[in-house]
Amino acid sequence: MKSKDAFKKGSLEMLILKLLSVQDCYGYQLTQIMKKESDGLIQIPSGSLYPTLYKLLDNGYITEYTVKSGKRQERIYYHLEESGADYLKEQIDAYRSISHAILKILDYEGDKKEDDEK
Numbered sequence: 001m002k003s004k005d006a007f008k009k010g011s012l013e014m015l016i017l018k019l020l021s022v023q024d025c026y027g028y029q030l031t032q033i034m035k036k037e038s039d040g041l042i043q044i045p046s047g048s049l050y051p052t053l054y055k056l057l058d059n060g061y062i063t064e065y066t067v068k069s070g071k072r073q074e075r076i077y078y079h080l081e082e083s084g085a086d087y088l089k090e091q092i093d094a095y096r097s098i099s100h101a102i103l104k105i106l107d108y109e110g111d112k113k114e115d116d117e118k
Contacts, residue, residue: 012052014095017088020062020080053078061087
């Protein structure tokens with residue numbers, strides 16, 4: 001279970017940026033979309049989500065704005081900036097490259113030439 005958590009944590013920036021490339025979202029909305037689209041496999045606690053959002057804000061990849069959602073309640077929405085879209089593309093390319101390499105290793109069945117010589 002811990003290895004899945006570490007993998008999700010490393011992918012969180014990419015997942016947030018991907019969702020924001022589709023639409024502006026508020027924090028809880030991001031967690032609900034991730035949960036729904038992953039069939040419940042990815043559930044991000046706010047203790048992981050907000051530090052990642054703040055990091056993306058600090059790096060200028062996203063911006064935030066407030067929308068009133070009732071008499072006294074406001075929601076902070078996050079918006080993907082152009083630099084964030086560029087960073088997302090880099091992250092997806094790196095993810096695909098690493099995933100491909102991992103799959104190749106998982107499919108490895110030994111060196112057939114060495115086996116044939118024995």
